[in-house]
Amino acid sequence: MMGDPIITVEGLWKKYRLGDTNAASLKEEVHEFWKKHLSGNKVSAAGDPVTDNDLTSDENRGFFWALKDINFTVSPGEVLGVIGKNGAGKSTLLKLLSRISRPTRGRIRGYGKVASMLEVGTGFHEELTGRENVFLNGNIMGMSNAEIKRKLDQIIDFAGISRFMDTPVKRYSSGMYVRLAFAVAAHLDPDILILDEVLSVGDTEFQEKSLRKMQDIAINTGCTIIYVTHNIPSVLQLCQRAILLREGQIQREGPPREIVNLYYELMGKRHFHQQWPSLAVAPGNEIIRMRQVSLAPELPDPQAEIDVRTPLHIHFEFLNRTPGINLSIGIHLFTAMDACIFDISSLSGVIPEGEFEGSCTIPGDFLIDGSYYVSIIFVRDTLEQVFYLEKCLTFDVADYRGDIQWQGKWMGAVRPHFPVTFRPKIPRKPYIS
Numbered sequence: 001m002m003g004d005p006i007i008t009v010e011g012l013w014k015k016y017r018l019g020d021t022n023a024a025s026l027k028e029e030v031h032e033f034w035k036k037h038l039s040g041n042k043v044s045a046a047g048d049p050v051t052d053n054d055l056t057s058d059e060n061r062g063f064f065w066a067l068k069d070i071n072f073t074v075s076p077g078e079v080l081g082v083i084g085k086n087g088a089g090k091s092t093l094l095k096l097l098s099r100i101s102r103p104t105r106g107r108i109r110g111y112g113k114v115a116s117m118l119e120v121g122t123g124f125h126e127e128l129t130g131r132e133n134v135f136l137n138g139n140i141m142g143m144s145n146a147e148i149k150r151k152l153d154q155i156i157d158f159a160g161i162s163r164f165m166d167t168p169v170k171r172y173s174s175g176m177y178v179r180l181a182f183a184v185a186a187h188l189d190p191d192i193l194i195l196d197e198v199l200s201v202g203d204t205e206f207q208e209k210s211l212r213k214m215q216d217i218a219i220n221t222g223c224t225i226i227y228v229t230h231n232i233p234s235v236l237q238l239c240q241r242a243i244l245l246r247e248g249q250i251q252r253e254g255p256p257r258e259i260v261n262l263y264y265e266l267m268g269k270r271h272f273h274q275q276w277p278s279l280a281v282a283p284g285n286e287i288i289r290m291r292q293v294s295l296a297p298e299l300p301d302p303q304a305e306i307d308v309r310t311p312l313h314i315h316f317e318f319l320n321r322t323p324g325i326n327l328s329i330g331i332h333l334f335t336a337m338d339a340c341i342f343d344i345s346s347l348s349g350v351i352p353e354g355e356f357e358g359s360c361t362i363p364g365d366f367l368i369d370g371s372y373y374v375s376i377i378f379v380r381d382t383l384e385q386v387f388y389l390e391k392c393l394t395f396d397v398a399d400y401r402g403d404i405q406w407q408g409k410w411m412g413a414v415r416p417h418f419p420v421t422f423r424p425k426i427p428r429k430p431y432i433s
Helices: 026-034 052-060 090-097 130-140 145-159 174-187 204-220 232-238 256-267
Strands: 007-017 042-045 063-074 079-083 105-110 114-117 192-196 224-228 241-246 249-254 273-275 288-297 312-320 325-335 340-345 349-351 354-362 370-380 384-397
Touching: 007 090, 063 090, 063 249, 079 090, 079 232, 079 256, 090 105, 090 114, 090 192, 090 224, 114 174, 130 145, 130 174, 145 174, 174 192, 174 204, 192 204, 204 224, 204 232, 224 232, 232 256, 232 370, 241 256, 249 256, 256 384, 288 370, 288 384, 312 325, 312 370, 325 354
Parallel strands: 079 224, 079 241, 114 192, 192 224
Antiparallel strands: 007 063, 007 105, 042 105, 241 249, 273 288, 288 312, 312 354, 325 340, 325 349, 325 370, 370 384
């Protein structure tokens, strides 16, 4: 990622009128955009700087600033993640970068062929078939029909909708749209690939397939990728740098894990400890009331990050309000994508009314890197759910390689440290009867 930036964004602002029924939708803007050839590589709308007085005046007149003074660069071959809450300005930014919409103020300089996949259903002409839309997209990117034909079989195979390639796309489901749109964007050799929530629609198999394809593109083609998503673990897995947008402004940019941690803090999704001193506000019911739940990583330095070697101690306290209940307690660990890693439980036993505490330790060298959450379940007589405390603890696990030189993604759902040995084979005498 050396040399001049492939994308430069300078002082970018975008304003919309609230409640404007004449404003074009993204889909309409794209269809209008397809009528024009991509002339030049610069989108520019320079103007005088926007002041606080301008913002106040515009808001009073019914305008809304979706983006406010955005500045960043992207290097050739870099994978940049863009995250933030709904309404933070992510999709607006991608519309401007894709040259579908123009900024109110500021400049965007980009170089090379751009392939975009934004909202479901955009980028295709509804009356054309899937096959015709592949050629339309390729032609707009400056590719000849011969070049597109060489890629066509790969695109159809990846999308997995060969039966419907000669069907007008207006009859496609949202999942079929996403499959074909991503296949086109990923296989037409763009210099810049712009993706908005590519993993939010479609089945799990296709989402994993798309993520692997993005990794392959990033590693082997030198394509620059700008990736907007709410799938936070994929940002950690795919991106080299990330930007956090908040209320139309860049809150921070930097290493993905740093930005993801800040995002979780802003979203209230990073919980190592929760305590409820008052029963009136404590989660639970007439049988169980929680007192507290906490996660204590076993770290040499309290400021160090949790990695795959770190033991994690879970502690919880609760009030039992039903004397003589036969109770067992389960700990459920999930990935951020809601895949269950384990479901473990205490022995069932009859307990009196009163306060209790419990604990569980997840050993080091067990979890793979990623984002996780913990839920706690209380069960009566080993079969009846009494109370379920969902997503009460959330945490990230960082990778650690030590002396291992390979830096690819580690396979598997867990990463236990089981000994594997090998040795020279000892020659054995043949058996003679």
